[in-house]
Amino acid sequence: MNPAPPTVLKRILLLYITTVLTGCTGVLPGLMVKRLNWMDEVAQNKLAHSLPVINEKREAELMKSMIAMGTESGLPTLAVEEFFKGQILAARAYQEEWLSLHSTAAPFSTEGLDLNKTVRPALDALGEEMIHGLVKDRESKRRERILASARLKLQKAGYSEEVRAFAMEGLRAGLTLE
Numbered sequence: 350m351n352p353a354p355p356t357v358l359k360r361i362l363l364l365y366i367t368t369v370l371t372g373c374t375g376v377l378p379g380l381m382v383k384r385l386n387w388m389d390e391v392a393q394n395k396l397a398h399s400l401p402v403i404n405e406k407r408e409a410e411l412m413k414s415m416i417a418m419g420t421e422s423g424l425p426t427l428a429v430e431e432f433f434k435g436q437i438l439a440a441r442a443y444q445e446e447w448l449s450l451h452s453t454a455a456p457f458s459t460e461g462l463d464l465n466k467t468v469r470p471a472l473d474a475l476g477e478e479m480i481h482g483l484v485k486d487r488e489s490k491r492r493e494r495i496l497a498s499a500r501l502k503l504q505k506a507g508y509s510e511e512v513r514a515f516a517m518e519g520l521r522a523g524l525t526l527e
Contacts, residue, residue, distance in 0.1 A: 375498055383475060385439060392451075402441055423484065424480070427522075428525075431523060433479075443508065483524075495520075499520050
């Protein structure tokens with residue numbers, strides 16, 4: 350007796366599992382969410398120390414470092430610049446949203462949370478991972494799946510449409526610009 354053909358649901362599940370196991374969803378979508386997940390701490394620290402969301406000096410240093418690392422990895426400068434521009438704009442938007450919800454709340458304790466000693470080193474390490482992810486994901490022939498995965502992961506993580514739009518614009522540019 351021949352086994353029954355798989356149902357549509359089983360085919361979808363098999364496609365999903367195959368996609369996840371073979372890495373067709375890319376490296377960057379998860380890293381983008383991971384980076385944005387740090388923005389609560391960044392915004393909390395900025396609120397506690399009355400710092401502005403935009404830190405042009407820090408952003409310029411980050412961009413310079415990422416472009417240098419990307420160039421060293423063989424990535425086009427414009428692709429790296431636009432990818433990180435999108436991630437920075439997404440982070441800014443999220444911080445603004447967070448601050449608008451929490452600025453009148455009771456003060457937060459920032460004990461053990463130091464932007465320079467804890468958060469920024471973690472973000473710098475993530476930036477390096479993102480460069481490696483950009484190299485890998487640009488090599489993929491399944492860029493549309495990577496974009497779809499990023500959209501889904503950002504949405505599931507609860508980020509606003511504005512935050513997702515900035516992050517996605519950066520990802521699309523990073524995957525396609527030469």
